[in-house]
Amino acid sequence: MIFLLQYITLFGNTYSSYSLTNWFNYIIVLIITILIRRRYNCNFIKALFVGLLTLAFGVFALHATSNLEYDIMNILVKDGAFERYELTSSYGYWVFMSPLYLLFCAIFCVDFRKLTDYVTPSICIVASLGKLACFLDGCCEGPKDPNGIYMAKLGYKVFPVQLYETLLYGAVFILALVLTFTFSKKRTGYLMPISGMLYAVFKIWAEQYRTWPSELTNNFLNTGHNYWEYFELFSFIGCLIWLIGVIICDKKGKHPKFETNAFMRKVWKIKEELLTKLQNKFPKLKGKISKD
Template sequence: MYNDLFRIGSLTIHSYGVMISIGILFAILLATKRTKSKGLNTDHVLNIIILCMVFGFLGAKILYCIVELPTFLENPMSFFSGSGFVVYGGIIGGLIAAILYCRIKKINFLNYFDLMIPSVALAQGFGRIGCFLAGCCYGKETNSFFGVTFHNSEIAPNGVKLIPTQLFSSAGDFLIMAILLVYAKKERKAGKVGAVYLILYSIGRFIIEYFRNDYRGNVGGFLSTSQFISLIIIIAGGLFLLLDTVKFKKVKHNNT
């Protein structure tokens, strides 16, 4: 909608990049503020954030190229462009980087995962606002009162009312962050906060995909790539919580 904020000579400052930067900044502030209360190391948190940013962007770009494989094969140099990312690729890339770092440093990955995952949701919320301003990840046409019309977008259709799926996603991400912060106030077993995030985000992503109108890949003829990944993550996150609960009940029963 307003992707080009202003120019400095030949340099154009884009609203998408600005919102991503704001999201990362607030994510870092939130994570470092909560570090001491959780008894974790601030240096490890900052190192993990840097690695997750690098490998997250790389993973998001790689998954986008896979989804848009024909387009990528026509122009392989598009990999180095500043547009074209898939959030799940970023999540997977960031997780891999964080796991490897924690293994090398011999620290508990799940503890740091639980600490930092509300910050991830916060950053995603700002990122989706950036998507709205850029016009990407747009929704289907609608006649409803909440429809948004783009006029100068290079990505979204112009002149028609569209469902603002980006803003709905943003609101959902901020809500998930709030839920996680409340949930994490009580001491939980390592990994539970992260599992709740994976379930909530994946449910929201699965639903919002039905209202989006940009191409996002196809699996089995009726699911988008992100919906397929969402189902896998929902099941995995649910099993983690369920098995943990069953194990806890079993131990408690044996002790009685």
């Protein structure tokens, strides 16, 4: 029910650029799913399932954790001046998706590193189009700049940091898509940490030009730096550690093995029984739904 309400909310405001962007997100995720399905020769339903869940849970996590972050930050600063939606909860995406990725890998017998390759291009394009939506809505822009772009909503020219971010994240998307069909044929699991590191670098650069309404964000805990600069710095370090871990796994030839886990064997058995019942109830589905 929560996810149903989230989708209603997502598509309800059909006149905003954010909603339009989300429609494009789903279309592009579908296209990428088809390409990935052909590249890895995996079941189409599995590829589509992974792509849509990535976007769905990502959107859900952003909304589900926004109030929590607001409360935590207000407790830290204790002045009640914190802007509720000023710090969007992008970390919530990873909080929700990390355990879900592992669960999907176990249920569908997919290598965790290969699964991250599946979804990286879609995450990159969603980030790029999200910044495009921000640019069109005139929010989170840079400071006033006489040589910048005039924003009718603001009434003055600004440094178009959101537009630059759109182009930079779009470049990361193209890079991830190219690597998906080239480099990842020999190596798996490298795309997401590399893309995450590039995203963090671009984000840190962009925050140098962005002006937030609240002094709390612009001068986080009186350090003289933007909140997002610290957040993306930790994100970069995390992706670097992730990348090193993948390299070490490749060197040692270790791969996740879920078939030795008794609990997951029970999960697979339940999954096969459900698929068998579904195929028996709908004979036309026989041969179209893979049990692997």
